Amino acid sequence: MNGIRHLFIPGPTNVPEEIRRAMNIPMEDMRAPDFADFVLPILADLKEVLRLTHGRVFVYPTSGTGAWEAAITNTLNTGDRVLMSRFGQFSTLWVDMATRLGLDVEVVDVDWGQGVPVADYAARLEADKKHRIKAVFATHNETATGVTSNIAALRAALDAANHPALLFVDGVSSIGAIEFEMQDWGVDLAVAGSQKGFMLPAGLGILGVSDKALAAHERATMPRCYFSFDDMIRFNDTGYFPYTPATQLLRGLRCSLDMLLDAGMERVWDRHHRLASGVRAAIAEWRGCSLVAQGPQWHSDTVSAIRTPADIDAREVIATAYSKYQTSLGSGLAQLAGRAFRIGHLGSLNPVMLCGALSAAEMALRDAGAAIVPGAGVAAAQEHFRATTAPVQSRPAAARAA
Amino acid sequence: MNGIRHLFIPGPTNVPEEIRRAMNIPMEDMRAPDFADFVLPILADLKEVLRLTHGRVFVYPTSGTGAWEAAITNTLNTGDRVLMSRFGQFSTLWVDMATRLGLDVEVVDVDWGQGVPVADYAARLEADKKHRIKAVFATHNETATGVTSNIAALRAALDAANHPALLFVDGVSSIGAIEFEMQDWGVDLAVAGSQKGFMLPAGLGILGVSDKALAAHERATMPRCYFSFDDMIRFNDTGYFPYTPATQLLRGLRCSLDMLLDAGMERVWDRHHRLASGVRAAIAEWRGCSLVAQGPQWHSDTVSAIRTPADIDAREVIATAYSKYQTSLGSGLAQLAGRAFRIGHLGSLNPVMLCGALSAAEMALRDAGAAIVPGAGVAAAQEHFRATTAPVQSRPAAARAA
Amino acid sequence: MNGIRHLFIPGPTNVPEEIRRAMNIPMEDMRAPDFADFVLPILADLKEVLRLTHGRVFVYPTSGTGAWEAAITNTLNTGDRVLMSRFGQFSTLWVDMATRLGLDVEVVDVDWGQGVPVADYAARLEADKKHRIKAVFATHNETATGVTSNIAALRAALDAANHPALLFVDGVSSIGAIEFEMQDWGVDLAVAGSQKGFMLPAGLGILGVSDKALAAHERATMPRCYFSFDDMIRFNDTGYFPYTPATQLLRGLRCSLDMLLDAGMERVWDRHHRLASGVRAAIAEWRGCSLVAQGPQWHSDTVSAIRTPADIDAREVIATAYSKYQTSLGSGLAQLAGRAFRIGHLGSLNPVMLCGALSAAEMALRDAGAAIVPGAGVAAAQEHFRATTAPVQSRPAAARAA
Amino acid sequence: MNGIRHLFIPGPTNVPEEIRRAMNIPMEDMRAPDFADFVLPILADLKEVLRLTHGRVFVYPTSGTGAWEAAITNTLNTGDRVLMSRFGQFSTLWVDMATRLGLDVEVVDVDWGQGVPVADYAARLEADKKHRIKAVFATHNETATGVTSNIAALRAALDAANHPALLFVDGVSSIGAIEFEMQDWGVDLAVAGSQKGFMLPAGLGILGVSDKALAAHERATMPRCYFSFDDMIRFNDTGYFPYTPATQLLRGLRCSLDMLLDAGMERVWDRHHRLASGVRAAIAEWRGCSLVAQGPQWHSDTVSAIRTPADIDAREVIATAYSKYQTSLGSGLAQLAGRAFRIGHLGSLNPVMLCGALSAAEMALRDAGAAIVPGAGVAAAQEHFRATTAPVQSRPAAARAA
Secondary structure, eight states: OOOOOEEESSSSOOOOHHHHHHHOOOOOOTTOTTHHHHHHHHHHHHHHHHTOSSSEEEEEESOHHHHHHHHHHHHOOTTOEEEEEESSHHHHHHHHHHHHTTOEEEEEEOOBTBOOOHHHHHHHHHHOTTOOEEEEEEESEETTTTEEOOHHHHHHHHHHTTOOOEEEEEOTTTTTTSOOOTTTTTOSEEEEETTTTTOOOSOEEEEEEOHHHHHHHHHOOOOOSTTOHHHHHHHHTTTOOSSOOOHHHHHHHHHHHHHHHHHOHHHHHHHHHHHHHHHHHHHHTSTTOEESSOSGGGBOSSEEEEEOOTTSOHHHHHHHHHHHHOEEEEEOOGGGTTTEEEEEOOSSOOHHHHHHHHHHHHHHHHHTTOOOOTTHHHHHHHHHHHHHOOOOOOOOOOOOOO | OOOOOEEESSSSOOOOHHHHHHHOOOOOOTTOTTHHHHHHHHHHHHHHHHTOSSSEEEEEESOHHHHHHHHHHHHOOTTOEEEEEESSHHHHHHHHHHHHTTOEEEEEEOOBTBOOOHHHHHHHHHHOTTOOEEEEEEESEETTTTEEOOHHHHHHHHHHTTOOOEEEEEOTTTTTTSOOOTTTTTOSEEEEETTTTTOOOSOEEEEEEOHHHHHHHHTOOOOOSTTOHHHHHHHHTTTOOSSOOOHHHHHHHHHHHHHHHHHOHHHHHHHHHHHHHHHHHHHHTSTTOEESSOSGGGBOSSEEEEEOOTTSOHHHHHHHHHHHHOEEEEEOOGGGTTTEEEEEOOSSOOHHHHHHHHHHHHHHHHHTTOOOOTTHHHHHHHHHHHHHOOOOOOOOOSOOOO | OOOOOEEESSSSOOOOHHHHHHHOOOOOOTTOTTHHHHHHHHHHHHHHHHTOSSSEEEEEESOHHHHHHHHHHHHOOTTOEEEEEESSHHHHHHHHHHHHTTOEEEEEEOOBTBOOOHHHHHHHHHHOTTOOEEEEEEESEETTTTEEOOHHHHHHHHHHTTOOOEEEEEOTTTTTTSOOOTTTTTOSEEEEETTTTTOOOSOEEEEEEOHHHHHHHHTOOOOOSTTOHHHHHHHHTTTOOSSOOOHHHHHHHHHHHHHHHHHOHHHHHHHHHHHHHHHHHHHTTSTTOEESSOSGGGBOSSEEEEEOOTTSOHHHHHHHHHHHHOEEEEEOOGGGTTTEEEEEOOSSOOHHHHHHHHHHHHHHHHHTTOOOOTTHHHHHHHHHHHHHOOOOOOOOOOOOOO | OOOOOEEESSSSOOOOHHHHHHHOOOOOOTTOTTHHHHHHHHHHHHHHHHTOSSSEEEEEESOHHHHHHHHHHHHOOTTOEEEEEESSHHHHHHHHHHHHTTOEEEEEEOOBTBOOOHHHHHHHHHHOTTOOEEEEEEESEETTTTEEOOHHHHHHHHHHTTOOOEEEEEOTTTTTTSOOOTTTTTOSEEEEETTTTTOOOSOEEEEEEOHHHHHHHHHOOOOOSTTOHHHHHHHHTTTOOSSOOOHHHHHHHHHHHHHHHHHOHHHHHHHHHHHHHHHHHHHHTSTTOEESSOSGGGBOSSEEEEEOOTTSOHHHHHHHHHHHHOEEEEEOOGGGTTTEEEEEOOSSOOHHHHHHHHHHHHHHHHHTTOOOOTTHHHHHHHHHHHHHOOOOOOOOOSOOOO
């Protein structure tokens, strides 16, 4: 009766009505003879979203964190040297996991607000003539800072050094939303989750695996069972799973894939760019605020992290938005706690939703004492959206085909 | 994937998630022994929403139009003189119905933008010493113009004239949203529909009937069957219906009544006033635009009809909002076609939703050529909402009671 | 946690998951520019279900009772003589309505257990040389007794007498389930409801109208407004409605029409016959029980009314089925109260559901003291279903089209 | 339109309407300030279902298999000796996992149809004076064979030997359905999944952990990250999770816990026993068929595995039930493939549903050539249900509290 709650965190994202309906189903028999007819096209279509023609894709009942682990334990060995970088909460957690799983992590620390240090990586790879580095890790989109890294450039660096290391990419908050070319970029392990660009509830970890990674898997000896590629491959090849799959989410994933591929990935990426640009146009008008991302080359089209003015506690902005304006904004994590808040702008969104979100942020900022001009950001976003929005094609009437 | 569609017409209104869930049920046996345990409290609680302690309430599977007809055919006789007024599309349609059903309608035409002409009615009632006028009709909230009339004053006029006419009130777009005191105001027949303040889909016509109207019913001879009070009374008294009721909507109505009465009607009315004031604050900033309502005494807290600048076709604004910004605004009806659009602000709404709606209207107005300042209205609404919004109480955690 | 409730009343029927999903939607703007693209195909497809190529179909937010009233008030005049027959609760109620609406009803009373007395009607029509009878009414499927009448034969009788009377048919519990040929049978007004063969919740009254009935409408003068054909025709022609339609049910109806027409009406009718025959095979094994229908020519494929043994109160059977076995059976109405119960077998059903229903009835009958053999009826039904059931085609995998 | 599909596999089980509704929600912010108010009672109530007052419970976004792995990797060390037994597909898979994760598994092979060999275990524990066995594993309910083991007796054996080994119990298909007393039985690690007794979709792995197991965790050094107790404990203590939880399933779990605890675990167990006994009464009438379970002491109240007559391929029975009767039965796994089928009878079920399932099985058995008497099993089940079923208490009317 008090209207909808507004969700503008960078995942879980808003689930479209179509997907909600697709998931609202009775349970089904995951060993039924026609279940494979449902599963196999999902696996094929996931590869299309990842832009992968070779290799495989795995869908685990897990979170993105679980898919990180699946990637590591299936392709690397204890003590393997890996090259990683830290520039936000999620890249930091990945380093932490790699360390705990027994890898020999060579970490490059980068200012929060920048991304994967390609030049630095290039130098290290060049120097690693003995190929002691077995894998290079890159967080494509650091969700904590709103920073997108250049994976194509990283691939170029690997190629320039003629380095055989596997390329691991965390695409949890990028895949399905911004440009991602798994095959063209030579990504070997791409990690995604259901609750971001796929517009589903959390619960599925999605993993793209190149042929090269599958070959590495043959030599990988870490203990693993739940996340084992072997079991998955054996069952997936027939259209089934080694243990009870999350069929409800798979039904939702079917719908998500239809939506993404019917639109076309390029159009999906373009839509995210237009929406994100409108949000950034608004932020630019907020006196005393600035993006955490240190320059346009790092701008993320899925999430913006916004530094509040020095005297404004971002936590108060977030708390007010939540309790007074029924709006969830993302919090500043770790070193950004109290200093930044985040607006998630990925998944199923449109300009009017974002004007609402920006209004919530403006009201909460002013309530917290920020001296921004009311409506200034919304006005800039409106003008941006007016200039860049095409009429949405009317959904075809739900009539019977002739 | 393109986000939600935004619905800001004055009904059907946005259905809260709780009500959607309550309606998503298997069918049930409307003759089951415990069905009465479900029906009887609904009828009692509806009276509480209408502020009626005597009399009865009827729930028909029909629209508000059907409930209009039920009110007339059950309590009046062919040729009865009735006093009505016309000041918008819906009051006009009610006059049309009364005429077609054979009443002798004395119509007072009023400028669109004003409401029930109480002084004029008072004079006519005073003059009607022989009490030839059997009923006085009032459209409480004219949905086409965003005008609310003063029913308490009308009752005072009837009392002053010591006139026995029945008082018919169309409360379709007022009941459940703005102040309505059926018993205190001496309303004899109050018409409501499910799709406005009750936040349900269309499909239920709701009719409050005073004891005086029930007595009139005893003498009323128009042919009627589907809408007959007699059948309804006989079955309702036991908790059942004379024909298959719309149980799905009744389940939704149960949830709606819980929401309204748990909040308390005064708080519901107050919330609508706060939201409507914010919308009006925005409109006041739109250069060249003005409310159709001719003064604050007519302001409706459920819908605002907005005249566009003279050179701007309101139909273009509405069409652009719909196709480009996925936002449904209400159209200008009859003499307002092309000259006004409407924003519905009743039912399940909150400030951030309205900031979105106002943004859609601003963008569409500017696209149509209106020289309004981007964000100006939203800014005024933001400041109004900041000043008048209290934090929403966190929903009690869905934990088990001790 | 105690499993599903089992619904085997003759309407509302079980709503398929597809339709439940189709109805679980946000509200929409019934004046949107593309709403007509949704409405017009529904009206066209409804005619296909009714087997009508000329004429029109109307969809009212009402019940079947309301559609009865719409048929009468739009095409007949006060005092018109009509020929009707009574052989169950619903045919009785229709006579009652016709009388209350001021028609001069010539009633033929028939034993409950038989249907429309075609020979008797034929004689009366033959005798009515002056054509004082303006309309002939027939209850196609009497829901209270499980009796289906022969409408084709009635048409033949009208033709043989060369009689111009309009033919009104109550198809509430037949249309969408058993053979119904509106045009071939020369039906002028066919009444249906959403909650039977259309597998929807109650709330829509559906009315098929022949060209001849539309012509009669031009001369019909009963007061009417809500149910007026004129308003409907004017708006429907453009794809809209004269007042707020029940869009949620229309979305469900769209899905229902897809299901019916994708299967093909003949296959729908055939399926109902196979299921009904299985139920009747079971009943034949229940010692002391018998169908109310007096012979195979009256057997209804949508509902069976079953007389209990003389010393068994059918109300106890129904009450036990409901409270102990979570199963709703239909009650015996009026003169059948306590003497019969009913099993609805129309809509979305299959053999295993019916074996459950028959088990519930067997257990409840034995609990009430009936000396039937446990499982005897189910066994007969099983063997019937084994012989007549073809494997259900696996639903096409929800994969993307190439 | 062809009615519901019937699901009688031993999980995923039928999801009650209440739970489906509880899961049909928009996404929410898992870092919201009031999210902890939702999470903490879930963890507390889960302990109540497990009958655990000390220790902790963990909820992972994973399957039961993942929870198996979490239990092992968090409390044991590579090379630890563990005592396990194999008597069905799932106990076999658990042995396989333990082996792959580097444990030194002492396996006892038992005839499929029996359960945990308590006497054998007792002897080995008695002999293990040096306490080289670090853990004893028991599959409480072997889903593949329909065999329930005696965990209380196993605890007694451990106590008699004064043996300190941890007791691991796979309760995936028992917890929430049949008696399970984690604390009283001294179970140290209890594994459950969402899709069985909890009546939810698959996707949550639930793990009960005793204080003793938590102490063992302090000394356990296997690599782990996703399943790490440490991260979970740190976040759970504040009501949050270390990574994005599956909030949709948690909302369903909230509803499931309410249903289980409102009924009371004893009544839940009793209901499963009554339903299972009815199924076994039916099977006893099927000539040539027999339970896989070798005696009443092994009978499972959640699933029955049924050997088909020697000349009947169980796969054909299952395929026919699926394609012709829209009914999913469980298949015979591994050595039981083709020789047995299974009926799951856990979760949200009632007698009439089971009479349907038994009818499906009877028809499919006869179609496959089995010489069983039609209806014989259903008849026995009916008589059993008649004798043991109490009327279901009518749900309290959904009226407002006074």
